[in-house]
Amino acid sequence: MDPKMEPRHTIAIWVDNTPGVLSRVTGLFSGRGFNIESLCVAETMDPEVSRITIVSTGDEQITEQIIKQLHKLINTIRVVDLSEQEHVEREMVLVRVKAEDKSRAEVLRIADIFRCRVVDVSASTYTLEITGNHDKIRAVLDLLKNHGIQEVARTGTLAIQRSKKE
């Protein structure tokens, strides 16, 4: 099976905010041949704790094993597979796209439709800030590709659980 066809999992991991912890987490993936599609990490409200969001692909057994192994790390406080519950995902992308005479208006129109912000302008390019979930980002980038993308920087997926509905 094409690995891209395997289900994506968004995993949130709370860890001690100490040196070397990130490498323990990523080493666990690489050591077992598990792929990381994206990874974000930053401090939480408690400066002693960091939150890591990892998007990984793999079947049920691989994902179960990943989560157990993550739990096993001494510095891991909590692991949640967000894919198993209602959650919101967002990723931010900065993209510099060619925008010359003919296409300038079209690029702006795409930006407008997808609620992107123009964060930098030159005579021949626009730099756009796009925020959205995985599908939206892909849709925008697909459209912009036709105009010539010069550079892309992505944050990787961030995710949070939805609050429980009463």
Add this chain to the structure above:
Amino acid sequence: MKLTGAQILMKCLEREGVKHIFGYPGGVVLDIYDELARTPSIRHILVRHEQAAVHAADGYARASSQVGVALVTSGPGATNTVTGIASAYLDSIPIVVITGQVPTNLIGNDAFQEVDIVGITRPCTKHNYLVKDVKDLARTLHEAFHIARSGRPGPVLVDLPKDVSQASTVPKFPETVKIKSYNPTYHANPRQVARALDMILHAQRPVLYTGGGIVLSDSSEGLFKFATSLQIPVTSTLMGLGGFPGDHPLWMGMLGMHGTYCANMAVSQADVLIAVGARFDDRVTGKLSEFAPHAKIVHIDIDPSSISKNVKVDIPIVGDCKDTLDQLNELLEDKPVRDWTEVRRPWLDTVNEWSTTHPLTYTWDDKVIKPQFVVEKLYELTKGEAYITTEVGQNQMWAAQFYKFRHPRRLMTSGGLGVMGYGLPAAMGVQMAKPDDIVIDIAGDGSIQMNIQELITVVDNDLPVKIAILNNSFLGMVRQWQQLFYDRRYSATPMTAPDFVKLAEAYGAVGLRATKPEEVEPVIREALSTRRPVIMDFKVEPEECVMPMVPAGKAMHEMLLA
């Protein structure tokens, strides 16, 4: 009162109850060694290679149930420990390895004898630390010992820069450990335990498959009670040998690649398989899709990541083996009494038939010593009470097959990593922990040469370790595979060894040799009657194979019998 890092380290070791450490000095641990010389409560055993220090600590830990400790210098001292650490990690042995490190201001500068040992050992330690501030030292060491011995045990490495061992502070020695992110589950979920018992009580053909977890959690009594109450036949992994008495009628022998016909057939035919403290290693399961094909599986393990890793489990139970077996035994007392001997008769009859028609055996030869015969004699003459360490390969498998371990913690072997060169240093560690007991390293002529330098450590410390070399002038196990699967093309497996008798004498040990079967017993008797270290060189049949054998990747019932 202010203490230096080195002094704090000694105090911490004393507080953890450490009596022996195995180590090798060097530049960045000079301050620690200086302090060690002034700490009479801790005896340091100077090894001749750092790898041996870790194996010795490993053997010591297994025999004594205490955390084993190794102390080495930075750079090559640290990298030499990696094999020992990886072995302890795969076998879940509680050890703490203290490595010196270059001063903090030089870390990352490619300084002399600098290596990122924390980075190198991250995937093969349970946890590791770099201590950058002397104020963290006491707490870190206490955590290290706690992590090493609790939950699923394992090696912990503490990297200690030279300036930290020299710096001073007023230490606070913590009484308790609080790591918010580390709380192993000891008490198994009672509902899961009850479900499991229910399934076991309804089984027609149950089998207990036990592993190193039984030994590590000291739960062989609970296992014995459970197995005998319900008359369930028992098999175990290499790591679990001794967890159930090897001379009991319910004992089927080891399972897996070189397991008994009986054990492998029983697992293949079982309707309920109760795995306790074992991890379904490939050497045990053979072809995974055909492992225990008719069985519902109950899996008891303290490490959740071991459960459903290789084999899908029907009733997972996360908990300490001892706690879980105690719960099972208690629940059992409330169940209606049944005559389990009667209930189990058809199944046990089948099992007994397998074991009588296909016992572990070998062809006797009047002229040539059979290696299995040597192990049988060792068993007989030590009455099964010796502490046995092994190297890796044929010697290890014959030790496992022909020495019937009756007690736990009597077999020390590098089961997971399979380290040639483990046996002699491990025997050294065992003998330190058990000075009055008989300790025998069952070795091959290949693997004994991997850490032979430790013979002088043994002599130096008056450790009466016995080394039984099954000398076949081959790397026997690799040769066996070439013999069976590579048309006897013996590529790089014929091997010359030194004259082991002379070698023993050169080191100041006793050297004995047997070349004929009738010489085996006198040689063993002589070795056992001396308080000195002895090498026994048994010239054995060169092309003997370990049988039965399940070829790699085959199903368990497809084993070769001879």
